[in-house]
Structures are given as structure tokens and as C-alpha cells.
Amino acid sequence: MATFATLVVLGLLWGGVYLLMAEGLNLIYGVMKVVNLAHGDFIVLGGLLALTLFGRYGLSPVVAFPLAAALLFVIGAAVQGGVLERILLAKPEGELRTLLATFGLSYVVANTSFLIWGSQFQSIPFLQSAFAVGPIAVPQGLLACSLLAAALAVAVHAWLRHTAVGRAVRATAQSALGAAACGLNVRRLRIVTFALGAAMAGGAGALVIALVPFQTSSGGDLTVQAFTLIALGGLGSYLGAWLAAELLGITEVMAQYYLGSDAAAAVIYLVFIAVLVFRPQGLLGRTMRI
Amino acid sequence: MPDLLRLDAIHAGYGGMPVLRGVGFALAPGETMAIVGANGAGKTTLLRAIMGEVAISAGSVWFAGKALAMLPMHARVRLGIGYCPEGRQLFPMMSVAENLELGAAAATRAERAARLERVLTIFPKLQRLRGRLCGVLSGGEQQMVAVGRALMGAPRLLLLDEPSTGLAPRVVQELYESLRALLGTGMAILVAEQNARAAMRFAAKTLVFEDGRIALAGASAALLNDRRVIDAYIGAGGTAPAAAGQGRI
Incomplete structure (x- = not known):
């Protein structure tokens, strides 16, 4: 029983980490209906920046978190303002073209990172011990990431619901034309949203690199993982993404323990396919959009 | 009274396909105007052109003495143009x-x-x-x-695009009765409508569009029972463009 409880707790905590890595993608998709295929590369970039700050200046990932987020905010704003906005204006098929553009961006970020950091897997030794809660051993790093993911999810939700800019972002997500007819600068709102999504990815990377080693080519896998999660939750749904993250976390940990690492990935995607077969809109699609 | 809105012979369309062909008219503060015509006559495109949703290939749009050409939609709204787009966009x-x-x-x-x-x-x-x-x-x-x-x-000018679409006749009547509360407030209203009678009963002036041009222009009361308005709707082709597309009434 203690083993099962430990697995559930670990699964929930890993779920928090997965959520942390997917929140930015969910925000961007929810508002702009754009799948940012460079999302995973932004996570890796944030992680590798944290690695450099740790290696050269001894800064912990917690300190690197806002710095990585700030850098990625600037990069995200430049990408949206300088590239994606122009592509979106080129109708028809503007959204398909943005997908292709972010695919290209993914390669640009990954290869530039390769030139700076090389190709080897790298991690930061940070908060590696665990503490005991009864019979359950809770890894500190995992707990910190998970708590931060929850705090970010709540903060983003509150920002969208209770601030003027957040309401404007939600309005833009529901009708860009309606938002413009209200006098809202839709272009600026999209730039802010994309930049914020990129910042969330960069910040997540700065923390997750302490748990999962990154190499410069890890971005693609992370994008697929994040997209799987938000699709499972219901594209653009915050509560849905949270539920999906916890479901995937618990499934993965259980499958790893009972079936082995090789089977775990297959089990996760079987769960993903099963949910989509019975609920194509995802766990909370449609009903819980932002 | 100086014009609040002025269109000078504008041409606009989609992907190189012209829809509006030399449309021009002016609206003073407090004036109400109905834009009526058959489907595809250019009513919605006219409102889109005023709001910058559709690019103008020739001519110009002025609001309160300011050229709107380079302004995005949100800036036009902030200048004082209220816009209810087609489909409501809530x-x-x-x-x-x-x-x-x-x-x-x-x-x-x-x-x-x-x-x-x-x-x-x-x-x-x-x-x-x-x-x-x-x-x-x-x-x-x-x-x-x-x-x-x-x-x-x-807003100082309100643009309404097909406000009666999909509504029951009783609801349309109710909506226009509510809009009457805005008359006399100094706000100009331009309403593009498929439901010509409802719009013409509401607005003091009417422009009848046909094939992207102003086919008829005049006081709504005079045009309400004008045979040429019906011709414009069914495409009888018997209406001559008003002063080469210009709708100064």
C-alpha cells in the first residue's frame, strides 16, 4: 500500500512538472489557435541558460527562472511581432503558415543552441534530496517544480479572469474581430500572449533541467509531450490541461514501476488515443475554454 | 454642418476582385442613413472598408476631418466609430x-x-x-x-451591419424601437440592411446599392415606395447610378 501511495504521489508531482512545461503552449493555442512547434526548444533554451548561470555564477535555477523567462519573453515578442503577425496577415492559410514558421524556428533555436552548448545531455544538480512524509519519500526538486506549476496555473487563470489585459486576451481568443471592434489592439495582445507563452516555456526549462537532463535536440520531444497533454485536456482548457497532466504523470509512474520504462511511453500514448476515441474534444474541451 | 464621415469615390474588394466601385457619400453628425441593396451589392464591404477590415484600392475615407487610410480598426474605434460587425462577433x-x-x-x-x-x-x-x-x-x-x-x-458614429439577420419580425421591430432612443443624441448612424423596410423606416436617408455602386440616394420616406428600390433588389437594372456613384443627398 505504501508503494502504491508513493507511486501516486510521484505521479502527481511529475504531472505538475508536465503541466509546467505545457502551460505556455496552452496559453498560446488557447488565444491564437497557433501550435508553436518551437515550444520545446524554448524550454530547452531556458534550461541551458540556467545551466550557464549555474556553472559560471553559481546561480540556482530558482534565480535563473525569472531571468530565463525574461529572455524568452523578449524572444517571443520578437518572433510574434516580427514574423508570425506578418504571416497571419497573409490570408488564406495564415494559421498553417504559422505552423510551418514555428517548425522552422524550432530548427533555428535548436541549432543555435547546439553551437553554444554542444550536443551532450546536461543537467543541474539542485534540490536532489528527498524528505519523508510517513512512508512516502518526496523528492524536493520534484515538489518545488510541481508547486511552481500549480502557482503559475492559478496565476495565469487569475490574470485572464480578473485583469483588464487578461480579459482583453480572452476576448481576442473568442473573437479577434469583436475585440478590434471594442477598440482593443489585437496585434499587441497577440504579441503579449505569445511572449508570455514563450516566457513560461523558458522559465519551466530553467527549473526542469534540474530534474531531467536536456540536450539541444530535446525540444522536439518536449513539444510533442506538451501538445499531447493540452490535446488530452482539451485544447486551450486550463483545468483540462491540469487534469491531463496529473493523469499522464500517474499513468507514466505506474507503468514504469509495473511494466518497465520501455512500456511506459506506449502506455501513455494508448491512454491518449483512448481518451481521444471516446472524447475527441479532450477531457474538458469546449466546456472549460478560457 | 461639417461632415462627420466622408467617402471619396472609394474602390475596395477582396483579393483583387472589386466589390465597391467609386462609392462616395457624406454623413453629418446626428444623421441616420440606411444602406440597402441585394445580396452581394456591397453593403457589408462598405462598412468593412470604413473600418479598415477591407483595404481600399482607390479613394479615401475621412472621419471628423481625419483621413483613416493608415489607421487599424482599433484606432478607428477609439476615434469615435462604433462598429457592430456582421455576425455580431460577441x-x-x-x-x-x-x-x-x-x-x-x-x-x-x-x-x-x-x-x-x-x-x-x-x-x-x-x-x-x-x-x-x-x-x-x-x-x-x-x-x-x-x-x-x-x-x-x-461613439460619434455607429455602424450596424445587418442587425436584423436571423431575427423574428417582432424582435427586429423591438430592436429598431430601442435604437430610436439614440436619435437626437448627436450620434450619426449608418445601418447596412438586407431588411430594407425596417432600415428605411428607421433612417432619414437611404442609399440603395447595386453591384458595388450607389444606384439611388434620397430621403427614406420618398424612397420607401419607390419602384426603383425593388428593381435594385431584384436586379432589374433599370436604375441609373446616382451622380456616378456619388451619394450626396
Whole structure:
């Protein structure tokens, strides 16, 4: 029983980490209906920046978190303002073209990172011990990431619901034309949203690199993982993404323990396919959009 | 009185396909004008061109003495043009109150509250619907929110695109009766309508569009029973463009 409880707790905590890595993608998709295929590369970039700050200046990932987020905010704003906005204006098929553009961006970020950091897997030794809660051993790093993911999810939700800019972002997500007819600068709102999504990815990377080693080519896998999660939750749904993250976390940990690492990935995607077969809109699609 | 809105022989269309061909007219503060015509005559494109949603290939649009050519839609709204686009374009997952308040995004809290009170006076039905999501409202209620949201920006000119679309005749009548509360406030209103009778009974002046041009222009009362208006709708082709597309009435 203690083993099962430990697995559930670990699964929930890993779920928090997965959520942390997917929140930015969910925000961007929810508002702009754009799948940012460079999302995973932004996570890796944030992680590798944290690695450099740790290696050269001894800064912990917690300190690197806002710095990585700030850098990625600037990069995200430049990408949206300088590239994606122009592509979106080129109708028809503007959204398909943005997908292709972010695919290209993914390669640009990954290869530039390769030139700076090389190709080897790298991690930061940070908060590696665990503490005991009864019979359950809770890894500190995992707990910190998970708590931060929850705090970010709540903060983003509150920002969208209770601030003027957040309401404007939600309005833009529901009708860009309606938002413009209200006098809202839709272009600026999209730039802010994309930049914020990129910042969330960069910040997540700065923390997750302490748990999962990154190499410069890890971005693609992370994008697929994040997209799987938000699709499972219901594209653009915050509560849905949270539920999906916890479901995937618990499934993965259980499958790893009972079936082995090789089977775990297959089990996760079987769960993903099963949910989509019975609920194509995802766990909370449609009903819980932002 | 100086013009509030002036269009000088504008040409506009989609992907190189012309829709508006040399349309020009002027509207003074407080004036009401109906734009009527058959499907595809260019009514919606005209409003889109005024709002910058469709690029103008020739001619110019002026509002309160300012050329609008380089301004994006949100800047035109902030200049004082209220816009209810085709399909209402509400925020379905937000409440009526949130939709209305977003219409006054640039206003202070006090201004927003005062404008909300005024909108609820014009559309008292919305008072009890304030907390309801817009996506679950009836078509008539949604249209009231759409007009109310545009009014929240305290516009000097209100553009309404097909406000009666999808509404029952009784609801259309109710909507136009509510809009009458805006007459005499100094706000100019331009309403593009498929429902010509409803729009012409509301507006003092009418422009009849045919094939992207102004086919007829005049006082609505005079045109209401004019055979040429019906011809323009059924495409009889018997109407001559008013002064080469210019609609100065």
C-alpha cells in the first residue's frame, strides 16, 4: 500500500512538472489557435541558460527562472511581432503558415543552441534530496517544480479572469474581430500572449533541467509531450490541461514501476488515443475554454 | 454642418476582385442613413472598408476631418466609430456584463459605469441577463448586446451591419424601437440592411446599392415606395447610378 501511495504521489508531482512545461503552449493555442512547434526548444533554451548561470555564477535555477523567462519573453515578442503577425496577415492559410514558421524556428533555436552548448545531455544538480512524509519519500526538486506549476496555473487563470489585459486576451481568443471592434489592439495582445507563452516555456526549462537532463535536440520531444497533454485536456482548457497532466504523470509512474520504462511511453500514448476515441474534444474541451 | 464621415469615390474588394466601385457619400453628425441593396451589392464591404477590415484600392475615407487610410480598426474605434460587425462577433464564453464592459476598454471606471447605465436604459432586457454567458442568449438578445457593446465606446458614429439577420419580425421591430432612443443624441448612424423596410423606416436617408455602386440616394420616406428600390433588389437594372456613384443627398 505504501508503494502504491508513493507511486501516486510521484505521479502527481511529475504531472505538475508536465503541466509546467505545457502551460505556455496552452496559453498560446488557447488565444491564437497557433501550435508553436518551437515550444520545446524554448524550454530547452531556458534550461541551458540556467545551466550557464549555474556553472559560471553559481546561480540556482530558482534565480535563473525569472531571468530565463525574461529572455524568452523578449524572444517571443520578437518572433510574434516580427514574423508570425506578418504571416497571419497573409490570408488564406495564415494559421498553417504559422505552423510551418514555428517548425522552422524550432530548427533555428535548436541549432543555435547546439553551437553554444554542444550536443551532450546536461543537467543541474539542485534540490536532489528527498524528505519523508510517513512512508512516502518526496523528492524536493520534484515538489518545488510541481508547486511552481500549480502557482503559475492559478496565476495565469487569475490574470485572464480578473485583469483588464487578461480579459482583453480572452476576448481576442473568442473573437479577434469583436475585440478590434471594442477598440482593443489585437496585434499587441497577440504579441503579449505569445511572449508570455514563450516566457513560461523558458522559465519551466530553467527549473526542469534540474530534474531531467536536456540536450539541444530535446525540444522536439518536449513539444510533442506538451501538445499531447493540452490535446488530452482539451485544447486551450486550463483545468483540462491540469487534469491531463496529473493523469499522464500517474499513468507514466505506474507503468514504469509495473511494466518497465520501455512500456511506459506506449502506455501513455494508448491512454491518449483512448481518451481521444471516446472524447475527441479532450477531457474538458469546449466546456472549460478560457 | 461639417461632415462627420466622408467617402471619396472609394474602390475596395477582396483579393483583387472589386466589390465597391467609386462609392462616395457624406454623413453629418446626428444623421441616420440606411444602406440597402441585394445580396452581394456591397453593403457589408462598405462598412468593412470604413473600418479598415477591407483595404481600399482607390479613394479615401475621412472621419471628423481625419483621413483613416493608415489607421487599424482599433484606432478607428477609439476615434469615435462604433462598429457592430456582421455576425455580431460577441465573446460567447463571457458574460453580458463582461462583453459590454469590454466595449469601453479605454474608458475610466466612472465613465464605464455611466455608459453601462445608459445602455441598460436603452436595452432594459439586458439588466436581468448581465451575468448570463452571451453564447446562450437568443439572437435578439445577442444583437442587443452587440449594439450595447458598440455604444459603450461612446461613439460619434455607429455602424450596424445587418442587425436584423436571423431575427423574428417582432424582435427586429423591438430592436429598431430601442435604437430610436439614440436619435437626437448627436450620434450619426449608418445601418447596412438586407431588411430594407425596417432600415428605411428607421433612417432619414437611404442609399440603395447595386453591384458595388450607389444606384439611388434620397430621403427614406420618398424612397420607401419607390419602384426603383425593388428593381435594385431584384436586379432589374433599370436604375441609373446616382451622380456616378456619388451619394450626396
